[in-house]
Amino acid sequence: MQGTPQFSTRQRILGAAEALFAERGFAGASLRQVTAAANVNLAAVNYHFGSKDNLIEEVFRRRLDELSRKRLELLAKIDAAGGAHLEALLDAFITPALELSLDRRGGSVFMRVLARAFAEHNSHLRRFLSDNYGYVLKDFAAAFARLLPHLDREELYWRLDIAVGALTYAMADFGVIQRRTGQSEREHREQMTRHLIHFTAAGLRA
Amino acid sequence: MQGTPQFSTRQRILGAAEALFAERGFAGASLRQVTAAANVNLAAVNYHFGSKDNLIEEVFRRRLDELSRKRLELLAKIDAAGGAHLEALLDAFITPALELSLDRRGGSVFMRVLARAFAEHNSHLRRFLSDNYGYVLKDFAAAFARLLPHLDREELYWRLDIAVGALTYAMADFGVIQRRTGQSEREHREQMTRHLIHFTAAGLRA
DNA sequence: CCTGTTTTCAAACAATCGTTTGAAGTCTAG
DNA sequence: CTAGACTTCAAACGATTGTTTGAAAACAGG
Numbered sequence: 353m354q355g356t357p358q359f360s361t362r363q364r365i366l367g368a369a370e371a372l373f374a375e376r377g378f379a380g381a382s383l384r385q386v387t388a389a390a391n392v393n394l395a396a397v398n399y400h401f402g403s404k405d406n407l408i409e410e411v412f413r414r415r416l417d418e419l420s421r422k423r424l425e426l427l428a429k430i431d432a433a434g435g436a437h438l439e440a441l442l443d444a445f446i447t448p449a450l451e452l453s454l455d456r457r458g459g460s461v462f463m464r465v466l467a468r469a470f471a472e473h474n475s476h477l478r479r480f481l482s483d484n485y486g487y488v489l490k491d492f493a494a495a496f497a498r499l500l501p502h503l504d505r506e507e508l509y510w511r512l513d514i515a516v517g518a519l520t521y522a523m524a525d526f527g528v529i530q531r532r533t534g535q536s537e538r539e540h541r542e543q544m545t546r547h548l549i550h551f552t553a554a555g556l557r558a
Numbered sequence: 559m560q561g562t563p564q565f566s567t568r569q570r571i572l573g574a575a576e577a578l579f580a581e582r583g584f585a586g587a588s589l590r591q592v593t594a595a596a597n598v599n600l601a602a603v604n605y606h607f608g609s610k611d612n613l614i615e616e617v618f619r620r621r622l623d624e625l626s627r628k629r630l631e632l633l634a635k636i637d638a639a640g641g642a643h644l645e646a647l648l649d650a651f652i653t654p655a656l657e658l659s660l661d662r663r664g665g666s667v668f669m670r671v672l673a674r675a676f677a678e679h680n681s682h683l684r685r686f687l688s689d690n691y692g693y694v695l696k697d698f699a700a701a702f703a704r705l706l707p708h709l710d711r712e713e714l715y716w717r718l719d720i721a722v723g724a725l726t727y728a729m730a731d732f733g734v735i736q737r738r739t740g741q742s743e744r745e746h747r748e749q750m751t752r753h754l755i756h757f758t759a760a761g762l763r764a
Numbered sequence: 765c766c767t768g769t770t771t772t773c774a775a776a777c778a779a780t781c782g783t784t785t786g787a788a789g790t791c792t793a794g
Numbered sequence: 795c796t797a798g799a800c801t802t803c804a805a806a807c808g809a810t811t812g813t814t815t816g817a818a819a820a821c822a823g824g
Contacts, residue, residue, distance in 0.1 A: 361771080375679060379586035383812065393773055398813060400771095434706075464679070470732040471677040473670070474582060482734075489734075497592030510753040513733040516722055518761075520732075527678045528688075529719045547695040551761035554725075558760030567801080589782065599803055604783060604800095 362400050366389040367458050370411050374461035377468055378408055381478050409480055412469070415452065415462045418479075420488045422448035427495060438553045441495055442515075449523050454538055467524030488514070500556060515552045522548050568595040568606050573664050576617050580667035583674055584614055599752045606635045615686055618675070621658060621668045622687075626694045633701060642744035646720075647701055655729050656751050658746055673730030695722070706762065727752050 359367070368390035379430035383404055387394045426444035430436040452459045454486040469477055489512075497508055521527070522544060531540040565573070574596035578587035589610055593600045607613040632650035636642040658665045675683055703714055727733070728750060737746040 377583055377585055377678065379583055382810075383575055384810080393771095394812095395774090395814080396772070402615075404812065468677050470727075471674050472583065507753075510750070513735045514728055514754060514757045517727030517733060518720055518724035521676075522720055523725050524677075526718035526726075527723060529715060542622060544716070547713075548720060550764060551717055551720045554764030555757035555761040558754060588780075590780080599801095600782095601784080601804090602802070610782065 361390075361392050361396050364392055365397060365400065365407070366411055366414055368392075369407055370415075370458070370465055371461055373408070373411060373468065374464040378472065383407075399400075405476075407453075408477070409466065412481065413484075415459060415466075416485050419452060420485050423488055427491060431495065436495075436498055436499065438556060439549055440551045441492070441499060442552055445492055446519060446523070446545055446549065449519075449542055453523060454541060459478050463491075463520075463523040464525065467520050467526065470520060475539060496556070511556050515556060518552055518555075519548060567596075567598050567602050570598055571603060571606065571613070572617055574598075575613055576664070579614070579617060579674065580670040584678065589613075611682075612753075614683070617668075617671065618687065619690075620682055621665060621672075622691050625654050625658060626691050626759055628657075630694055630697060633697060638663055638702065642701075642705065644702075644762060645755055647698070647705060647760055648706070649757045651698055652725060652729070652751055652754065656747055657727075660730055660731060660747055669726075669729040670731065673726050674730065676726060717762050722760060724758055724761075725754060 365386065369381070369386045372386055372389060375381070376385075378384055383397050384394060386407075387397060390396075397404070401410055423445055426447065427441075429441055430444055449463055453463050454460065469481060472478075493508070493512055496502075496512060497505075500508060503511070529544075531537060570617060571592065575587070575592045578591055578592055581587070582591075589603050590600060592613075593603060596602075603610070603613055607616055629651055632653065633647075636650055655669055659669050660666065676689060678684075699714070699718055702718060703709075703711075706714060709717065735750075737743060
């Protein structure tokens, strides 16, 4: 009987794992630290997820399923509206991630976990992400290609690669700019998003 | 007596640690893996470096001292030449990192280690890097400010933060674009650098 | 209330972690 | 050649790693 509603053991493990993976990395966060933070027995991880590797995958799945859905939903809306411009397309890609990073019921650190996945050159993890969520990037790439017909395929892919890097790095809050005192997290994030879209659109167009 | 010249125990440890930190992260690479790869006794790490944390710092110091020196040297040349333009400034920042990533006598994976340092939100490591090498970014920021007088301080810092993110991510080779078959590593890297400068310059200017 | 399933738990597993030890080996100056 | 400093080595330290176990607890439908 606590003030906060009681989440299931599964959910508590996922939340604690997400936070600790963001802070200390996948290898750096131990299952004992995770289960202690989740207020759950150590064996619960292997009972519910089978192994630490499976837990890691599940941390991604929990967020990326919805994130990908929202991104493609916004992309579809833009496509339906006919001629979109670059900023709207970038907005469709970024906004769902922004919402996630502002979600107080968890998820506020997930983008950092996602950025860690890029840093891990772990081929297994990369394949998992590519196999399950690569189609999102593919769909967006096609939309960008339609909007930037003057760029040949190779040129476009290079620019998108760089753009994804800038977005990933920024959304993970890896930069040196700190939130100003008196500024809310939301204001800070929204300001970052504005600059991010402006910067990236210029880079793609140039 | 081997074909390759004999490096000192210290150097071999640093090289092996760099490679393994790049591949598996600081927590993910154990000292036993490092010493085995370096063909060196386990105790040698603590003898020569005191601790794993000190070894990590030394891995950075070995490369960043020279990298920072070269960057500032190129920056000084540009300043001396009078009016520079954005692309030259970005080139001064990137080229030393590019050379490092092409150095076959080691260093080819260091940029990946550096990117990992950003992913680690470890405050100790961040302070170490900021205290010892932060002045390089400061000097470059001042040069960018002179070149982009229409941007106010806050706007400039946001753009530079995003630009550093794009550079870090790309130089660490975190992207999805693979080197084409038949293309040398040098050609691949130089092509990446060209796109990177073009993209970033546009983002800063816009 | 009882039976069978699902979940939690303390305890232990072998393996690996960073670090320390003291002796053996290598080197260099006198 | 020898004394002393520097470096390497195998072995062990206690602590921590992911995972497994079998029993206790909680829950379910009949």
